Amino acid sequence: ANIPVICIDGPTASGKxxxxxxxxxxxxxxLLDSGxxxxxxxxxxxxxxxxxxxxxxxxxxxxxxxxxLASSMQVRFTGDHILLxxxxxxxxxxxxxxxxxxxxxxxxxxxxxxxxGLQHDFRQLPGLVADGRDMGTVVxxxxxxxxxxxxxxxxxxxxxHKQLISKGFAANIDDLLADLIRRDERDSSRSHAPLRPAEDxxxxxxxxxxxxxxxxxxxxxxxxxx
Ligand code: C5P
Numbered sequence: 001a002n003i004p005v006i007c008i009d010g011p012t013a014s015g016k017x018x019x020x021x022x023x024x025x026x027x028x029x030x031l032l033d034s035g036x037x038x039x040x041x042x043x044x045x046x047x048x049x050x051x052x053x054x055x056x057x058x059x060x061x062x063x064x065x066x067x068x069l070a071s072s073m074q075v076r077f078t079g080d081h082i083l084l085x086x087x088x089x090x091x092x093x094x095x096x097x098x099x100x101x102x103x104x105x106x107x108x109x110x111x112x113x114x115x116x117g118l119q120h121d122f123r124q125l126p127g128l129v130a131d132g133r134d135m136g137t138v139v140x141x142x143x144x145x146x147x148x149x150x151x152x153x154x155x156x157x158x159x160x161h162k163q164l165i166s167k168g169f170a171a172n173i174d175d176l177l178a179d180l181i182r183r184d185e186r187d188s189s190r191s192h193a194p195l196r197p198a199e200d201x202x203x204x205x206x207x208x209x210x211x212x213x214x215x216x217x218x219x220x221x222x223x224x225x226x
Contacts, residue, residue, distance in 0.1 A: 004029075004127040005142075006222065007135035010149035011187070011195060012099070012180045013156035013163075015206050015214065019149065020131035022215050027129070027222075032122040034132030034139070035102065037115050039093040040084055041070045042101025052104045067110025075118070094167060096179060103183045106133075107190040133187055136198035144225050147218055148197035151207045156180055 006029070008020045017033060024031040045052050048069060056062050076083040081090045092098060105111050119139050122128055130139065136146035151159075157177035164171040187195040197203060202221055206214045 003123050003125055004144050004226070005123060005135075005140045006127070006129045006218075007140055007143045007146045007198075007201075008129065008131040008149055008218075009133055009135050009137070009146070009195070009197070009201070011156070011184045013160040014149045014151045015159065015211070016131040016149055018211060019206075019214055019218070020129045022211065023218055024129040026215065026219070027127060029127040029129050030122055030124055032119060032128060032130040032132075032135075034115075034119055034130060034135060035099075036082055036093055037075070037118060038102035038106040038111070039098045040073060040075060040082070040089070041066065041105045041111055041115070042098055043089060043092060044069055044073045044084060045105060046101065052101055054104070057104065057108060063108045063110050066105055066108050067114045070105075070111045070114035091167065094164075095169060096164065096171070096176070099183065100179065103186050107186065107192065109192045112138075112193055133195040134193040136201050137196065138193045141198070145218075145222055146198045146201040147221070148201040148203045149214075150203065150205045153177060153181060153184075155207045 006023065008016045010016050020033070021031055042052060045066060050062070050065055050069065074085045081088055082093060083089065116139065119130070122130065123140070132139070136143055136148070154177065157173055157180060160176050160180065161171050161173045184195070204214065204217060
């Protein structure tokens with residue numbers, strides 16, 4: 001497939017989602033928020049009464065069940081909305097608990113492979129901007145541009161705090177900081193598709209940058225590649 005892909009990977013609340021959406025908009029490309037797919041699996045598991053705590057996940061058939069759940073869930077993306085089995089779950093997915101559940105189920109290899117085809121389907125003309133943890137390393141290894149986005153932990157906790165408050169969720173900044181450190185730790189240390197920059201990724205620390213400045217940097221890199 002010669003359809004261009006731009007990957008933006010990085011830790012929790014590093015700004016990936018915002019920047020990926022802005023970049024896709026600028027270029028007229030499709031957008032893949034791969035984290036939403038893992039959040040969907042977490043939510044679907046909860047709805048199906050499948051436990052996702054560490055102990056439950058150690059049982060081999062639990063991992064298989066989660067994989068089956070991931071391949072059988074009916075997902076529909078309509079504009080800015082995400083439907084799970086025809087229910088609009090857009091807001092639910094943004095909660096901190098959905099993020100934590102996502103982080104737990106995402107360590108299950110059966111879940112990751114079940115979501116692979118779904119992610120590849122997003123690669124359509126004229127191009128795709130994909131954000132996540134393993135876009136550049138596993139899902140789109142042939143992507144033309146791979147950006148690994150970072151920002152300081154305190155900066156990321158502040159951003160997440162602002163985001164949650166603006167959506168009407170209750171949030172405490174110290175809890176968020178502890179949560180995101182825990183999530184990064186789990187995402188980086190798992191054996192299957194851990195969070196790490198691809199060898200050919202360009203690193204961008206956006207702690208001191210505005211959204212516009214970060215987009216400009218990525219557009220400059222993109223022009224260099226095309
Ligand atoms: O990016 P977001 O916070 O929505 O991702 C939620 C969780 O899904 C992450 O903490 C990570 O564990 C998992 N994830 C993943 N691979 C991706 C995207 C997200 O494992 N490509």
